[in-house]
Amino acid sequence: MATDAYEAAIKGLKDLLSKKADLGNVAAEKIKELTQELKELDSSNSDAVERIKSGFTHFKTQKYLKDSARFNDLAKGQSPKFLVFACSDSRVCPSHILNFQPGEAFVVRNIANMVPPFDQKRHSGVGAAVEYAVVHLKVENILVIGHSRCGGIKGLMSIEDDAAPTKSDFIENWVKIGASARNKIKEEHQGLDDEAKCTECEKEAVNVSLGNLLSYPFVRAEVVKNTLAIRGAHYNFVKGTFDLWELDFKTTPAYAFS
Amino acid sequence: MSTDSYEDALKKLGELLTKKSDLGNVAAAKIKQLTSELEELDSSKIDSVERIKSGFNHFKTHNYEKNPSLYSALAKSQSPKFLVFACADSRVCPSHILNFQLGEAFIVRNIANMVPPYDKTKHCNIGAALEYPVTVLNVESILVIGHSCCGGIKGLMAIEDDAAPFKSEFIEDWIQICASAKNKTRQDCKDLSFDDQCTNCEKEAVNVSLGNLLSYPFVRERVVKNKLAIRGAHYDFVKGTFDLWELDFKTTPAFALS
Numbered sequence: 001m002a003t004d005a006y007e008a009a010i011k012g013l014k015d016l017l018s019k020k021a022d023l024g025n026v027a028a029e030k031i032k033e034l035t036q037e038l039k040e041l042d043s044s045n046s047d048a049v050e051r052i053k054s055g056f057t058h059f060k061t062q063k064y065l066k067d068s069a070r071f072n073d074l075a076k077g078q079s080p081k082f083l084v085f086a087c088s089d090s091r092v093c094p095s096h097i098l099n100f101q102p103g104e105a106f107v108v109r110n111i112a113n114m115v116p117p118f119d120q121k122r123h124s125g126v127g128a129a130v131e132y133a134v135v136h137l138k139v140e141n142i143l144v145i146g147h148s149r150c151g152g153i154k155g156l157m158s159i160e161d162d163a164a165p166t167k168s169d170f171i172e173n174w175v176k177i178g179a180s181a182r183n184k185i186k187e188e189h190q191g192l193d194d195e196a197k198c199t200e201c202e203k204e205a206v207n208v209s210l211g212n213l214l215s216y217p218f219v220r221a222e223v224v225k226n227t228l229a230i231r232g233a234h235y236n237f238v239k240g241t242f243d244l245w246e247l248d249f250k251t252t253p254a255y256a257f258s
Numbered sequence: 259m260s261t262d263s264y265e266d267a268l269k270k271l272g273e274l275l276t277k278k279s280d281l282g283n284v285a286a287a288k289i290k291q292l293t294s295e296l297e298e299l300d301s302s303k304i305d306s307v308e309r310i311k312s313g314f315n316h317f318k319t320h321n322y323e324k325n326p327s328l329y330s331a332l333a334k335s336q337s338p339k340f341l342v343f344a345c346a347d348s349r350v351c352p353s354h355i356l357n358f359q360l361g362e363a364f365i366v367r368n369i370a371n372m373v374p375p376y377d378k379t380k381h382c383n384i385g386a387a388l389e390y391p392v393t394v395l396n397v398e399s400i401l402v403i404g405h406s407c408c409g410g411i412k413g414l415m416a417i418e419d420d421a422a423p424f425k426s427e428f429i430e431d432w433i434q435i436c437a438s439a440k441n442k443t444r445q446d447c448k449d450l451s452f453d454d455q456c457t458n459c460e461k462e463a464v465n466v467s468l469g470n471l472l473s474y475p476f477v478r479e480r481v482v483k484n485k486l487a488i489r490g491a492h493y494d495f496v497k498g499t500f501d502l503w504e505l506d507f508k509t510t511p512a513f514a515l516s
Contacts, residue, residue, distance in 0.1 A: 045487055048339065048399045049502065052491075055356035056500040063354065064498050075407065075496045080348035081306070088387055090338035090364045095353040096321065098313035102349045109367040111386045120428060125383045127428030128369045129346050132409065135426075141306045149333065151390065169476070170378065170385030218427075229303060233310075238333045240322050242314040244307065 063102075070103070080106045083133035085144040085209065087113040092147045097235055097242070106133045112152025113144055114177045115209035118216050127216070134228065135218050141229045142213060146206040148236040153202045156182050157194070177212075178205035199236075203243075206232040210247045223249050321360075328361070338364045341391040343402040343467065345371040350405045355493055355500070364391040370410030371402055373467035374435045376474050385474070392486065393476050399487045400471060404464040406494040411460045414440050415452065435470075436463035457494075461501075464490040468505045481507050 017027055064071055082105040084094050094100050094107055108129045115130070116123040133139045146153070156175040159182070166172040181204035185197050192200065210232050213219050222228035230247040275282055322329055340363040342352045352358050352365055366387040373388075374381040391397045404411075414433040417440070424430040439462035447458050468490050471477050480486035488505040 048487060048489075051339075052356055052401070052489075052500075052502055055358060058357040059355050060498060060500075064495075071495060071498075074349050077407075078348045081309075088364050088366050088391075090336045090362060091332050091360050093351070093353045093358070093360065093365060095351045096360050097317050098310060099316040100313060100348075100351070102351065102354055104348060106346050106348050107351060107367050108346050109365050110383055111390055116383075120431065122379060123383065124380065124428050124432045125368050125372075125374075128410075128426075128432035131426060131428045132369055133346075136409070143310070151394070152386075168386075168389055170382045170389045173378065173382045174386035229306060231306075231310075237322075237329060240318060240329075242310075244310055 070101075074103045078103055078106075078137065080104055080133075080137060081140045082106065083130070083137075083139040083142045084108070085110075085113045085115055085142075087111065087145075087147055087150060087152065089147060089150065091237055092145070092235055094145065097145075106137060106139060110174075111171065112150055112156070112175055112178065112205065113146055113209070114152075114174070114205070115144060115212045116177045117212045130213070130216055131218060134216075134222060138227075140227065141231065142219070143231050143233060144206050144209045144213075145233045145235055146202040147234065148199065148202065148238050150198070150202050153178070153205055154198050156205070157185070157198050157201055178208050181205040181208045203232075203234050206234065213247075214249060220249075224251065332361050336361055336364075336395065338362055338391070338395060339398045340364065341388070341397040341400045342366070343368075343371045343373055343400070345369065345403075345405055345408060345410065347405060347408065349495055350403070350493055352403065355403075364395060364397060369429065369432055370408055370414070370436070370463065371404055371467070372410075372432070372435045372463070373402060373470045375470045388471070388474055389476060392474075392480065396485075398485070399489065400477070401489050401491060402464050402467045402471075403491045403493055404460040405492065406457065406460065406496050408456070408460050411436075411463060412456050414463070415443070415456050415459055436466045439463040439466045461490075461492050464492065471505075472507060478507075482509065 013027065017024060080103060082100070084098075084100075084105045084107045086092055086094050086107060086109050088109045088111060094105060098105075100107075106129075108126065110126070114126075116126055118127065120127065130142075134142075152171070152175045155171055156178050159172055159176070159179075162176075162179060162183075178201070181201050184204055185201045189197055189200050210230055213230055214223070219228065219230075223230060230249070232245050232247065234243045236242070271285065275285060338361060340358070342356075342358075342363045342365045344350055344352050344365060344367050346367045346369060352363060356363075358365075366384070368384075372384075374384055376385065378385065392400075410429070410433050413429060414436060417430060417434075420434075420437060420441075436459075439459050442462055443455050443459040447455050450458065468488055471488055472481070477486065477488075481488060488507070490503050490505065492501045494500075
């Protein structure tokens with residue numbers, strides 16, 4: 001669709017070429033290239049927009065309009081029972097793998113489904129999500145789900161040693177949250193092949209995150225009152241399995257030594 | 259279900275009480291309390307575990323086992339075209355609202371779907387979540403989706419002024435990423451109701467995040483080469499609407515001033 005700016009630009013180009021006719025072939029090449037780029041841009045752009053549009057239309061007609069009672073309630077407020085940490089990996093969305101419907105689960109997704117320890121300076125993102133879910137929404141369960149073939153965990157296992165310089169801007173520093181899991185696997189499972197070591201690390205990193213959850217005082221307070229349960233899980237999409245385990249945490253009453 | 263350790267513990271308690279019968283009433287009270295705690299713990303635990311189990315079974319029978327070629331391809335690798343930032347809110351999962359199937363979208367979810375500016379210390383979470391899909395998976399589109407009735411944005415609008423002391427441990431610090439959206443809304447939409455101001459801020463905060471995306475060099479270089487498209491969106495679950503807009507970004511060739 002031609003516009004004034006486009007017309008003006010074409011005119012400018014023509015004026016130039018009438019003065020410098022030897023530039024004709026160069027200009028022709030560049031225009032072919034530009035046209036090709038615009039074609040590719042246009043089709044991938046319109047593919048993406050079409051995909052978004054048809055996706056929303058599907059949701060609206062098949063779910064939103066068919067279940068108006070649920071969506072009216074949800075419009076007023078949410079009261080999910082679960083806070084879920086899952087990897088951002090496109091293959092592991094909890095809405096699919098656990099069939100969570102809108103309203104059921106407050107879901108945080110990041111690289112390798114990590115929960116870092118309490119750190120107001122370096123980890124405000126996860127801190128804010130845990131604080132909101134536990135203190136304001138009063139979820140009853142926290143579930144951290146690791147998964148097979150996790151790129152983040154594979155990256156963590158590939159870091160040579162704790163002092164190796166990082167090759168990425170951010171990724172290695174982030175996945176190092178799970179460094180103790182990597183170290184444990186390297187010590188205890190030396191005989192396993194790389195893929196099996198990664199699988200063990202995927203599960204052990206979940207345990208590191210479960211422990212880190214307890215570094216948040218507002219989590220600890222609810223756990224000792226038995227109003228918040230903490231669980232870990234591992235979804236294996238190669239085998240089609242889902243393992244679930246619990247974290248038991250309590251302190252006993254103190255003995256008084258006098 | 260009794261176990262050996264339970265029988266054993268009961269036996270030892272019984273032995274103690276035969277020696278110290280005056281402890282009988284105290285023991286009775288404590289056992290009643292323990293029984294009550296176990297009852298409460300048991301039923302909510304069973305509900306949650308059942309919910310997770312039935313959710314996975316539903317996915318496995320209706321989706322995983324019905325699409326073996328899709329899932330064996332995904333088991334080998336993922337090549338999503340989209341990177342999506344969405345809120346952790348239980349009502350706005352992109353797999354539902356845009357009908358994304360497994361494998362289509364790399365999804366990052368946090369409080370109020372925020373993208374902070376490049377910061378290796380404070381924001382390696384988002385940095386990693388951007389670096390991996392953009393530089394390793396080579397996604398073609400980034401989509402940041404804001405939504406109606408966002409608790410994070412409401413909290414942002416409720417902060418009195420930029421110097422007000424924080425009432426939360428993490429939430430206010432995190433949502434201040436989009437403080438400029440709050441300030442702009444307060445200026446431009448003085449006459450609107452608080453709710454309408456929040457709606458405006460939900461959209462303006464998406465624009466702040468879109469701008470912040472450009473502070474990551476690996477994003478910028480792909481955008482100028484037209485290999486990566488950036489879009490913002492707002493999902494309104496009260497009205498059932500979805501607005502989508504684009505970010506145009508390029509630098510013109512430099513004019514040499516001599």
